Amino acid sequence: MLILPFFLFVLASCSSDSETNNNAKIELDFWTLFGGGDLSFMEEIVEEFNNSQDEIVVNMPAIRNSDYYTKLVTSVAANRGPDVAIAHTSKIPELNSRGLTEPIDDFAEEVGLDFNEFTKNLVEGTNLNGKHYGVPIDTHPFIMYVNNDLAAQAGVLDENGNIIMEETPEGYIDFLLKIKKALPDKIPLAISNAGADPFRMWWAFYFQMGGSPIYSGDLSSPDVTIDREIAIKAANYVRSLFHEHEIVPLNLADFYQDFQTGRAVTMTTGVWATGIWETTEGLDFTALPLPNLFEQKATWGDSHTLIMPIKENTTREKQLAVVKFMDFVTDRGVDWAEAGHIPAKKSVVESQEFQDLPYxxxxxxxxxxVALPNKTAYGDMSKRVFEQNLDLAWTNRESTEKVIDTLIKDLENLVKK
Known part of the structure; x- marks a missing residue:
């Protein structure tokens, strides 16, 4: 039997390993917070990416939405995090302040990902101190839905099917009161009277009224700069829908179901509901921007972005693969728009394929x-402070003046911790 010298055996083994490594794909772990329809659309995009080339394979494990950010922060801090992850724009400053995100500008330039191709205010939301810490894939704003059949019965549609409404504070209320009078057994406007959605409406009207930023200055130690008078004015307007005009019934058990089953004529919520309504048999609806009732154009919104978490044992080759994947996902914005979101890349929004999508x-x-949340490390905590305080106004347990004063005090205490 021929026995090879030991050094030749080692050389042959190394050569074999090298060939294996050269032929191996770069594997990326991709974490998302999506569920339901959103998840299935993203799974399709990932599958399409994996089938489009032979160099990179993206794995997407299931992560529970309820504790997604906790798991993300913990795993990245322990150097066991994903190579690429979804994060809301509003969350990026907090992740960055903890040292958990990587700027991607250098990799983007090498790959050919151009930040100028994105809607300006969305990409600006990912820019911290001159560096981009995320690539936006969408925005999901707060909008208005109309049940066309009920609106026609109420006499608030013209011959072309457009709503008849003067876009002013009084005009919006008159529009809803006309529905209330014409269809007394229906809900003119379906919205919850606690939690996220009435807060989003308040946010939209606050910035439509020309409200100043909630915070200014340093990302980690900001000053509270909310405009008290405008905050009260916006709260009074939203509160009047529940109490003074009694347009929104209190304590709706499920305002989504109210719209879906034809009990509500209009509804305000995020664009993610579009995918629900268009798969609801017999529901003829229109999706519209939230009316701009005051001086400025604005609505509440956030953005899903792709971020590159810090990872000690990564390589530049892997980081470039991450950004190639990011670029691919943003180019597939039409597929992602099936979930109802607005793609972040301008060329996608302008494409005929997107324009042909209904709604x-x-x-x-x-x-x-879209008036995106302020760049601050206190984004999530601030949202909870807003909702907890504003809920007292919607339920008429406190005056709006007291609610806003307490809100401001709570925000100031929050950023001083």
């Missing part, structure tokens, strides 16, 4: 004036 093009322009 989405009707509210796509909203992306240009």
């Amino acid at each position: 989405r093009s009707d509210y796509a322009k909203v992306a240009e004036y």
